Amino acid sequence: MKFSENWLRQHVKTGATREQLAATLTAIGLEVEELAPLGDGLDGVVVARIVECAKHPEADRLQVCQVDAGNGAMLQIVCGAPNARPGLVAPLATIGTKIGEITIKAAKLRGVESNGMLCSAKELGLDADASGLLELQADAPVGAPLADYLGLPDASIELKLTPNRADCFGVRGIAFDVAAATGCEVEPLSAAPVSVASAATLPVELGAGAEAPRYACRVIEGVDANVATPVWMAERLRRSGVRPVSFLVDVTQYVMLELGQPMHAYDRDLLKGPVGVRRARDGETLVLLNGDEAKLDAQFLVITDADRAVGLAGIMGGNDTKVGAATRNVFLEAAHFAPAAIIGRSRRLGLHTDAGHRFERGVDPELPPVAVEYATRLIVDIAGGKPGPVVDAVREADMPKPQLVRLRRARLARVLGTQVPDGEVARILGALGFAVAATDDGWQVTVPPRRFDIAIEEDLIEEVARIHGYDAIPTTLPGGATRLVPATETRSSEHDARRQLVARDYLEAINYAFVDADLLATWRLADGSVALANPLSAELGVMRTRLLPGLTAALARNAARQQSRVRLFEIGRTFGMGGDAPVETIRIAAVVCGDAAAEQWGEASRKVDFHDLKGDLDSLAALSGATLDCRASAEPFAHPGRSADVFRIGENGEAVRIGWIGQLHPRLQQALGLDTDVFGFELELGALLARGLPRAKALSKYPSVRRDLAFVVPENVSWAALKATAESAAGPTLRGLVLFDRYAGKGIETGFKSLAIGLILQDESRTLADRDVDAVVADVVAALGKEHAAVIRR
Template identity: 35%
Template sequence: MRAPVSWIRDHVDLPDDLDVETLADALTDLGLKLEALERPGDQISGPLVVGRVLTMDPEPQKNGKTINWCTVDVADANGSGEPQGIVCGAHNFAPGDLVVVVLPGGVLPGNFEISARKTYGHVSAGMICSARELGLGEDHDGIIVLPADAGRPGEDARPVLGLDDTVIEFEINPDRAYALSLRGVAREAALAFDAPFHDPVERETPPADDAGHPVVVDDAEGCPVFVARTVSGFDPSAPTPDWLARRITQAGMRPISLAVDVTNYVMLETGRPIHGYDADKVQGAIGVRRAREGERLTTLDGTDRALSVEDLVVTDDSGIIGLGGVMGGEDTEMSATTTRVLVEAAHWDATSMFRTGRRHKITSEAGKRNERGVDPTICEAAADRVVELLTTHGGGTVEPGVTVVGTPPAPTTVTMPVDLPARITGMDIDEATTVRHLEAVGCEVAVEGTSLTATVPPWRPDVTDPYDLVEEVARIVGYSHVPSVLPPAPSGRGLTPRQKMRRRVGRTLAGAGFVEVVSFPFVGARDLDALGLPGDDERRHVLSLANPLSAEEPSMTTTVLPGLLKAVARNTGRGAHDLALFELATVTLPHTGEGTTILPVDHRPSDGELDDLVKAVPDQPLHLGVVATGESSPAGWWGQGRTVDWTDALAAVREVADALGVEVAVRPASRAPWHPGRCAEVVAGESVVGWAGELHPRVCTAYGVPARTVAAEVDLDVLLALAPESVVAPRFSHYPVAKEDVALVVDAAMPAADVESALRDGAGALLESIHLFDVYTGQQAGEGKKSLAYALRFRAPDRTLAEGEAAAARDAAVAMAVERCGAVQRA
């Protein structure tokens, strides 16, 4: 909301010496957040004066253009008192007119310096200004012609043009619709400085009668009040007064015509949207109802719209002539030939206005106010103000008859304990302060015992419960007076075991070179398709949101991979090609079952209600996702670099499991989005906890990540449940190690992990470590075979191994591999 300070002062008696910064700060403290201070005159310096055109001689030029050689009276502003000679290319003025002149030495917006210079055979000493040259608008077709009473030649033109008037722009919260008007802003200013407030809607209005234009409202809930007044004999060519056009411009709207500008002015002043019809185009009585199936309307913006049965519409005998409270229809639009104006000031249901505006994608100043809630008691006053301005500046007369259909909704009453503001805010607020401040915002207050009942003013539909009243009291007392009290730290034992383990996971991955990211937990069908998930995959069973942030991602995610892959794509697109990322986040796994009701907030729910609430909440397990691409170690003078492969994703999972003290096993698997031949299933105990491997090429293409990107995702809740609360540090033996190497030939399809497991089980307690150091698939291994070479290390914790003990353990390990895996030992 843009509010010129001069307009605010029209409605509240602020101190003469009050500076704009203090005013803006005070209004911000009351909740009208300052967005900007605009001083249009700050970009203009030097002499800018009122001038009277004395002579105007047209001079055609060789280029086909005609310029005017003018002499302009600027009195003593030029230091000589002689008429100023100025060349001007505009033609919309005549001798005797008052114009705006910038003299040599002046600077216009854009740092445009004015000097006396020779042009078109004359020395032009200054410029006669247009609106665009002064930064007052986009009109550059002609210069500004001032009213005859604007001032005397030589006087400063800034006050005449409003260039000395500061405009305060506020960011208005959606629930503070009353502040989308000068009436509302001025009321807040009066509140801030305890100054007298002059309500622009306090005026004598004629009583309703049966002589006005007939109106029939079929939906009183959607349109509780409808007021109609008519002006005839209106001059459609009458210009908008400069002061009115200037204020509309300062408020951020564009002057169009007198009839339209007046309705916009009254809307900005009072907050009540007004609509004007060409009365000669309205056929019969006006009606208000819901649209019917199949009906259409061409609105003022020229768009043919299919209407919904939920839309409130305005009709006459010809059909629909407007979307009530949102936008009028093209057929009854006021034009350059309109001489009879039918003024509509109606109150509309805010919810209907919001839904209609969103349904038809219409954003307008009127709709913005109607959908937030407007004072329903000022329709007669607003209509009367419009009629007054139309007849004063556009001629014509007010036709007899005032149509008023319906009555405003009953005011809201709210009851609260008198001491509630003090208890909620922690400030020392007594009963008298509470009553005084509530009355200051327009409430009628009655105190009975320890309770207070406030009748809410009609312009505050946002005040509906006791805590809204608390907020009103607190903002006037001042949030700066809320005491800063540091709550006492509760006694405890620090982090829980689960919290410690989660941090251990993060530290482990960070130590391995991974960087943590945080992604939005939302997905859409496009993400799940990009992962290549089959139609019956359980990860496609998602929880959809009623009000998503994005229509393309309307559901809670069931996997952390989409967010990680988008992060990879974003980073690689910006030149970062070697990436190792991880994310710890919950996923949402909806389950079938009944929902629950919204629980009240004024008392503690029962245990049964809490149980039902918990049962309705979907499962949200904690998942760990890792993604890597590019080089894991760079090339250099030391040799070739190494590109990440599927084993790196698996290694990250193994490191996390080792840090938690959980033993995991891996086995081949096939699961989207991984490559079928390069995917491993991670097993802990009897549970499959996740998958790791190289992503499918189609997935890489769909997400725009490099080919052969690797990833892993595990259910961290399962790992944490299996992890001991404390990991026992390993005991190291100072006795010598015995080294044994074995090479085993197995079928090419045999997983190396199965062979390793057999060797480990067969070797017994003396085995300290086992490591696969070579895989050979050449001719000597045989067709369909591969050779796996393992390094086995044996050591006893309390003694040096005797001769033959290591060999015996090695032979036992080989025997187990032969038995389980069909292995053949190579010589």
């Protein structure tokens, strides 16, 4: 919210300096994001009129101007502004005036005398526009001090409002907070009803129920639409970040900024009536004021004229009924729309309007008739016209009801840790516009309808705290005993998982939980995705179903910036539809590309591969003692020969799929613009970190026996399959099974490979004899031969 300091001081007469006012606003939660002083040190700058202009004899871009400064004599000024012309009224810095760091002196420019300087808005520190002279209105009093004419000095203050403070999107709403914080009172609003001078009206039909329960309007006949916007109004608009357009449009903007109530003005002669509010129909279209054609559906509200849509309710008016230079009869409207009926609609159309910004957060439902009366007074006083009666259509049953909130004295003291005097509490709440009634244990507070953020007792406690002053609340340590909850032994911690991956040279990434639907489609992971009803942008329209797409996008951005070796991991939530509601799952993922190790002289450079990543995953599994098994994967985004589904093997031997590991499919890498191989894994974090309770077990006092065997097996037989068969055949005496060699080449038939394994056997009750070991070896050889056509290598 941006506004003029002088405008605010008109509503609350505070003696605080500009710096004190800014500090107070920030201290009470209305953070001052920018404070720009305007018009300080303009002594000697006057309003002047250019009477004549002649080309400079020695410079093509300069003009020699004869200027009337109101002192009876013409001043000769050399000026290079492109808009300098006879009749133009502009600011003149007279000799001796200091503008910025420059003191104006009489001088010769290319041999021609110049006795002052005609100024642009930027040179005076009033605006960023330096394209030409600041053009003043033609009736500006020549010779008058510019500061007096423009209402200077002033300051433009911009607040960074939190979404709950919708009441401060108007200068008057801010005034209540300032009054409470500085011990002042808000000046009464001069919005007395205007005398009705015409019978002209339009009937109103409310067809949107609780979404639009109030619509106030008025017809004003015989308005001069071409009258200039008064300087005081135009300047307040400019200092609030709004460019004046035309008087009728400027009035509605002015009232919105002052009261917080959006308004719209229609050309009455372009309306047939009755006027109404209803839901849009599917496929209905409307050309907006900005020229865009909006395609609507039943989620939008529209303003109608004889049932045709003429405005997008709460967002923007229609182009067909806008006011213009030919307008003589005006139809003013101010309505109340429920926030839920407006929120998100602007973004769906790629718009952001001041009206939508306010209605999404909540506007005082009592304001529409007040705003109509206030705007009418401005129009009649400046542009003339005969106002008709105000039509205030209200659905009383659907109007927001005043909130009654109880504030207990003991609860206030307990939460704040200090006793605020009763009189101070009543003063603060009263100054904020609350109706306060004392009770035995505190206060019964009636919340004004403009304060949508006050619903419970803690909200009132916050109001008292921020106005009373956080620095007035003593700093005390909390008392009482704290019960420490021991960490569970059945799960490794996320912190340990993070430290493990960081120790293995990974960097943690944090990505948005919502992604582009097209990205999920590229990965073929869009099934079951949850679409957002109110996305921040079209590129962030759905909740992520996996971590890998966003994590790989982060890797791609790094790779595009000359980072050839990237190692990232992320722990976060994924979302998918599960029955009637979305289901959240915490997952862990990692992606790598480039060299296996950082550049060094100790070992030769090589590219990272599947087995490097598998080692990183095994180190995570070791945290919980998990036994993992990798099996061929059919994930659509995975390389068919270099990826696997990851299973966790339970104590009873059951296998549960918990994730995936491998290389991305080459086609996917190409679609993502990656010119390097990318490997990654993604698993359910809870399943990976779960661990059984430790159980003590005596070590066998009998020696173990190891037998090494080399098998020739077909190339397509995986080690995982061989391992599962060998473990099943070896029986209870098997203590370990290791693969220590793989060979293919000379001496091995094409299409086959040699795998050398070590069987480690041990018994709990006796030393194994050779016959026991031979029997186990024979069973393993037989099982591998039967299941996988494996033969002992000779």
